[in-house]
Amino acid sequence: MERVFGRPLVTQEQMRTRIRELGKQISADYAGKDLVLVGVLKGAYAFYADLARAIRIPIHIDFIVVSSYGAKTKTSGKVKLVTDLTESIKGKDVLLVEDIVDSGLTVQYLLKTFAKKKPRSLKVCTLLSKPDRRQVTVQVDYEGFKIPNHYVVGYGLDYQQQYRNLPYLAVLDLADEET
Numbered sequence: 001m002e003r004v005f006g007r008p009l010v011t012q013e014q015m016r017t018r019i020r021e022l023g024k025q026i027s028a029d030y031a032g033k034d035l036v037l038v039g040v041l042k043g044a045y046a047f048y049a050d051l052a053r054a055i056r057i058p059i060h061i062d063f064i065v066v067s068s069y070g071a072k073t074k075t076s077g078k079v080k081l082v083t084d085l086t087e088s089i090k091g092k093d094v095l096l097v098e099d100i101v102d103s104g105l106t107v108q109y110l111l112k113t114f115a116k117k118k119p120r121s122l123k124v125c126t127l128l129s130k131p132d133r134r135q136v137t138v139q140v141d142y143e144g145f146k147i148p149n150h151y152v153v154g155y156g157l158d159y160q161q162q163y164r165n166l167p168y169l170a171v172l173d174l175a176d177e178e179t
């Protein structure tokens, strides 16, 4: 028996089904376009790998590495671009692939930063969204799952850099940690 960690919120099977649907929709929406799928690391790595393989049109793959200041469970809103893109996105159709939109501050920052690179179009695909936590209104074009206000780990998401490799999404009980 597999040891279950945390309280499972989204199972592997639910992930598979939903990501297949997203891949289909993105393939249809971007048919004939020059799509660059930009993964926002590290959190999006697992989702990215599955989503990219569910997309049935030719794409460019690229990544950025961002970190928000501090290792707490709450974002500071200040995002640091640790590693930038490897290819120009000028005139390309860019889809940012995120793990989760929480306050919305990270996506807001990324959209502002990427707009300056003059892509032809710029959209956002996130695996997860916590609508109740939004501090700013941001455009989210594709969304895997809306989830309640709990701190989640697994499927790419971490708690102090651990648990990213958990194959499902689980709620982490943070007894003495505020989220």
Ligand code: 5GP
Binding pocket: 043, 068, 075, 077, 099, 100, 101, 102, 103, 104, 105, 106, 107, 150, 151, 152, 153, 157, 158, 159
């Ligand atoms: P935002 O800027 O929208 O508040 O949050 C962006 C980042 O906060 C996410 O990319 C993620 O790194 C982190 N984050 C927000 N909620 C959670 C959560 O429930 N679990 C984990 N592991 N990270 C989260």
Ligand code: MG
Binding pocket: 040, 043, 044, 098, 099, 100, 106
């Ligand atoms: Mg992220």
Ligand code: MG
Binding pocket: 158
């Ligand atoms: Mg994190």
